[in-house]
Amino acid sequence: MVDDVLARIETTADRWRHCAGCRRWWPRRALAPRWTCPGCAAPFRMSAVDRIGFLVDAGTFQEHEAALTPGDPLDFRDRIPYPLRHARTRERTGLREAALLGTAAIAGRRVVLVVFDFDFLGGSMGVVVGEKVARGAEIALHERVPLLTVSASGGGRMQEGAFALVQGAKTAAAIGALREAGVPYLSVLTDPVIGGVQVSFASAGDVVLAEEGTRAGFAGRRVIEQTTGRTLPADFQTAAFLLRHGHVDLVVPRHELPGCLGRLVAYATRAAAREPTGGTGAPASLARPVEAVDPWDAVLAVRAAHRPRLAHYLDTVFTDVLELHGDRLRADDPTIFTGLARLAGDPVVVIGHNRVTDGSRPRNGGMALPAGYRKATRAMTLAERWSIPVVTLVDTPGAHPDAEADNQSAAIAETMLTAARLATPVLCAVIGEGGSGGALALAIGDRLLMQQNATFSVISPEGCAAILFSDSAKAPEAARALHLRATDLHRHGLIDEVVDEPPGGAHTAPALAGELLAAALRRHLAELRGQSGPALVTRRSRRLRALGRAWCRHGDVATDAGRATDATGRNGVHSG
Structure with a gap:
């Protein structure tokens, strides 16, 4: 069916495209399949047909509801009557409407997809487009396969008035039904996505990707500037803006989009074949040396720069790690990592404190902001929808103390409430410092493990000494009184297992430390899997x-x- 549409397009005059970057004209055939300029690599806007051919496995697309066309409920006329405008657009584009609905395979896995075409009346959503989105959600729900939308739209179709407006309600309700049933929904934003499409379903994906070069938002730049009388930043509503403000999970260059979607569909498809699970050859435990480390020395050691942190364990414990960004409200706090990964081939959602600054993304020494905890809560909810276990790696001196204006307390509380009631396995491990409520937010689950030299405490030793002893210099004494070591907490029954570290600490043999942690995580997840x-x-x-x-x-x-x-x-x- 895609070939039929492509043949119709090739009979029109739309055979040449002009590059806004290098200002050269190129024959249409020279741009496929990525639709980037051969001269300067700038992306061209893709038709729905080309987009489908670019993203799905060859020969797998089957169109649904191809014959749908809209009526003219308002008898609308601007310069020409709406039916005539619609007919001319059909003839020019070779399409019947601004979106194509169908089923296909991506990386061998079945999906339902709705792909917009901006050249058809600006990709506007009227009754037919709304019907296709809702019908796509219903097919995905019936077959229990992921829904994928690829949006490029200027908003609701003006020629259909309130009939177009209420399509936002219809499509939002359809996506809500998917969410309630735990059927995955992936949304890809391409340039541009504005208004009714963005506010109803395009921004509501379980995972939202923006293609590099995309602009997306509630209202267009010109409308906002005319309404507010202020000049907006140069990067307003760009993909980089959306990522920085936590609105999207990923910004993906066009050439990487098929591969990225293939990975996401594999995670989202619960029936997908998994790599065989099994050991890595790592010992489950080591003969633990006689414990002689003073609690204060343990505190200093766990804070040391040479101790392996989150990035090391992401590399050594997990494979196929795909980071997801943003709290969907206002920011992306890099101090909290969230992402999809595999543990011995099995999919998991990983959430962890990232305290190491990489130069461009300050991480406040591991002290997360409210946006970080909101991001963690969102990742937990995603795991529950997709029936994927959660693994958290805790390493923080505490939540950021200067975040009251953004309601740090409520953000942490929501993370705790979510973790406590999550209907999927939650396995937590303290890999470094576990300080106060900032650590506890990621330490609520079915099992709580601690590496041998990690610490976990209601307050820092310095804080305890300052409050109770009126002398922060007595921090070593406070550390001893707090019983904050893993062995102390295990003896008290507050944690489930002490995970061995190499003799002398994790820093002496980081690879072995990763193997030991991986073995413990695998063992506990194996016990938790299969429970309803x-x-x-x-x-x-x-x-x-x-x-x-x-x-x-x-x-x-x-x-x-x-x-x-x-x-x-x-x-x-x-x-x-």
Whole structure:
């Protein structure tokens, strides 16, 4: 069907394209398949037909609802009647409407896709386009395969008035049904996406990608400037702007888009074949040396610059890591990493504190801002929708203390509330410093592990000493009193396992430290997989409910509530 449309297009006068970059004219055939300028590599706007041919596996696209055309409910006329304008656009583009709906395969996996064509009345959404988006969501829901939309639109179709406006409600409701059912939805923004399409469904994907060079937003630049009377920044609504302000997960160069979508569809397709799981040859544990490290020395060691951090474990524990950005509200805090990855071939969502500054993206020593915790919450919700386990790696002295205006407290609270009730496995590991509520937000799950030399505490030793001893110099004494080492916490029943490190610490053999952590994560995830979402939530709730109950007293007698064992015989604080 795509070939038929392409043949119709080739019979029109649209055989040459002008490059806005180098200002040269190029024959249409010379631009395929990427539609970038042969002279300066600037991207050309792609038709829906070319876009489909570029993204999907050859010969797999099957069009649906091809015959739909709109009526003229308003008897609308500007310079010419709407039916005549529509007919002329059909003849010029070879298309019946501004979007194509169909099914296809991407990297061998079936998807439903709706692809817009800006050359058809500016990619505007009227009753037919709205119907195709809603119908695409219904097909995806029925077949339980991902929906992919590729948007390029100036907004609602003016010639259809309020009939066009309410398509936003219809498409939003259709995407909401997908979200409720846990059917993945991927949205790709291409230049431009404005108004009704952006506010109803294009910005609501589980994952939102912007093609490099895209502009997207609620209203066009000219409208905003005329309405507000102010001059907007030069990069306003550009892909870089969207990424910096947390509106999109990724900005992808056009030539990388098929490969990126292939990876995302593989994660989003629960029935996708996985690489065989199994060991890496790493030992599950080492003979632990006699513990002689003073708690204050442990604090200093875990803060040391040479200790392996998140980036090291992303490289050694996981494969096929794909970072996702943004809180979808106002920012992308690089202190919190979120992304998709594979652990021994199995898909997981990874969330972790990233405390190492790379020069261009300050990370505040691992102290996350509210946008970071909102991003973590969004990643957890994505994992639940796609039925993928969550792995968190904790390494922070605490949340950023100077973020009250952006409601740091509520951001952390929402992350905790989400983690506590998430209907998918949640496995947490402290790999460095675990400080206060900023660490706890990523330490709520079915199991909590700690590397042997990590720490986990309600407050920093310095803070404790300043408050209780009125002398921050007594931080070493406070560290000893806080029992913040992994072995202390395991003895108290507050964590589930101490993960061995190489003798002398993780920094002495970083690769081995990664293997040991990977082995522990694999083992615990294997125990958690296969449990239903409700069962996970029930057991996690029981585990969290039991924390510390053994130390609740009636008068001078400790209660037995916290000492109860579950069916496995494990102490209540350990039940997973």
